[in-house]
Amino acid sequence: MSATTAEHTHDLQHEAHSHVPPYHVQLKSNRMGLWLFFISEIFLFGALFAARFYLWYVPGVGQTRPELSQELGLLATTVLLVSSYFVFRGETAMEHGDRSRFLNSYMMAALLGLVFFVAVVVMEWNVFGLEGSIAGIELFGHLGVDDGVYAGVFYAMTGMHALHVITGVMLLLFVWNRGRKGDYSPERHWGVEGCALYWHYVDVVWVFFYPALYLIGTAVH
Amino acid sequence: MEKNADWKKAAQRLGMYVFIGLMVLTLIEYAVSIYLNSTVGLFITMLLKSALIVYYFMHVYRLWREDSH
Numbered sequence: 001m002s003a004t005t006a007e008h009t010h011d012l013q014h015e016a017h018s019h020v021p022p023y024h025v026q027l028k029s030n031r032m033g034l035w036l037f038f039i040s041e042i043f044l045f046g047a048l049f050a051a052r053f054y055l056w057y058v059p060g061v062g063q064t065r066p067e068l069s070q071e072l073g074l075l076a077t078t079v080l081l082v083s084s085y086f087v088f089r090g091e092t093a094m095e096h097g098d099r100s101r102f103l104n105s106y107m108m109a110a111l112l113g114l115v116f117f118v119a120v121v122v123m124e125w126n127v128f129g130l131e132g133s134i135a136g137i138e139l140f141g142h143l144g145v146d147d148g149v150y151a152g153v154f155y156a157m158t159g160m161h162a163l164h165v166i167t168g169v170m171l172l173l174f175v176w177n178r179g180r181k182g183d184y185s186p187e188r189h190w191g192v193e194g195c196a197l198y199w200h201y202v203d204v205v206w207v208f209f210y211p212a213l214y215l216i217g218t219a220v221h
Numbered sequence: 222m223e224k225n226a227d228w229k230k231a232a233q234r235l236g237m238y239v240f241i242g243l244m245v246l247t248l249i250e251y252a253v254s255i256y257l258n259s260t261v262g263l264f265i266t267m268l269l270k271s272a273l274i275v276y277y278f279m280h281v282y283r284l285w286r287e288d289s290h
Contacts, residue, residue, distance in 0.1 A: 031284055063260065070251075077247055085240040088278050089233060096229040200278045207270045211263045215254035 023188060030190055031197075038201050045205050048157045052212050055149045063217030066150040069124065071137045073214035076119040077206065083112035084203040087172070091196040094179070097186045103179055106192075109199065110172040117165050120158050150220070157209055164202045171195050239277045246270050 021029075056064050090105030121127060124141040132139045143151050175195040178184065184192050250266040253259055275281050 035281075035284060074247070074251060078244070081240065081243050081247065084243075084274065084278060085236060088236040088239075092229065092232040092236060095232070096225055098229065197279055200274050203278075204271045204274050207274065208267050211250060211254070211267055215250065216260050216263055218258075 027190055030194065034194055034197055038197075041201070041205075044160070045208070048153075048160060049208060049212060052153050052157065055153055056217060058220075061218060064220045065213065065215075065217040066143050066147065066154060067219045068143065068154075068214055069138050069141060070214060072119060072124055072139070072141070073210060076116050076124070077210045079112050079116045079119065080203055080206050083109040083116065084200055086112065087196045087199045091189075091192055094184055094189045094192045095186055099179065099182075099184075102184075102192070103176060106172050106176040106179065106195075110169050110176065113165055113169040113172065113199075117162055117169070120162050120165075124158065125155070154213060157213060161202070161205055161209055164205070168195075168199045168202050171198060235277065239273055242273055243270055246273075 020026075053063065058064050086105045086109040090102045090109065093099075093101035093105060123139055124143075126140040126142070130140045143154055145151055145155075172195060175191050178191060246266050246269055250263060250270075253262040253266065
């Protein structure tokens with residue numbers, strides 16, 4: 001009998017003799033709780049999203065947006081989508097008992113999350129005031145804190161999202177470490193599932209933020 | 222054991238198809254912005270992408286399911 005199966009059997013025996021709800025009941029509650037948290041977060045991100053359309057609307061011109069690096073936006077979006085795929089891959093692997101693929105996938109997703117964070121905060125925000133380009137593509141953003149309402153909305157939206165990305169990266173690494181120690185099994189891996197849900201949620205938020213920041217409206221200099 | 226391997230392969234394949242769908246929609250979104258500048262078109266791609274993620278990656282249907290993982 002493997003260690004995880006033995007733990008699983010022990011847990012089942014413990015549940016049978018205690019007032020702890022059965023695992024499938026806990027799982028259902030956990031899922032519902034996390035989704036309620038997501039709904040509460042929709043109000044936060046939804047307010048930022050709505051503010052963008054209100055504040056970047058110019059009468060006579062319509063919707064506007066700041067001049068941002070299109071290539072950098074597309075690259076960051078692609079990186080986040082790839083990381084979401086790796087999280088899905090890792091969760092599916094754990095569901096089928098493939099621990100090594102789960103570990104590789106979650107580590108890859110965490111690294112891609114860091115790449116996204118660097119692309120937005122270091123390159124697009126340009127916190128170090130760097131200059132540089134490759135094949136005519138600007139690598140660092142030019143939006144400054146003195147760019148009025150464009151900077152205010154841009155930093156609020158990307159900053160709040162980046163905060164969730166860095167939280168997600170920490171969560172991925174935490175779950176990866178627990179997975180490395182053998183804390184999850186195909187029968188019991190709420191930690192893996194919950195972390196995957198959170199990461200995909202962060203991805204969904206960016207699905208709305210990316211066009212709102214980079215694509216919708218006329219670019220103004 | 223073999224059945225489990227088949228299920229795993231099918232699930233991984235589904236994930237890959239969803240990812241490819243998301244990438245294609247992202248490129249369509251980019252093209253819509255450059256060539257059409259259509260806000261409605263961009264909202265449609267946003268909704269399609271989020272629906273794909275919520276259904277296939279976040280498994281929203283599990284909320285109404287009684288069984289475990």
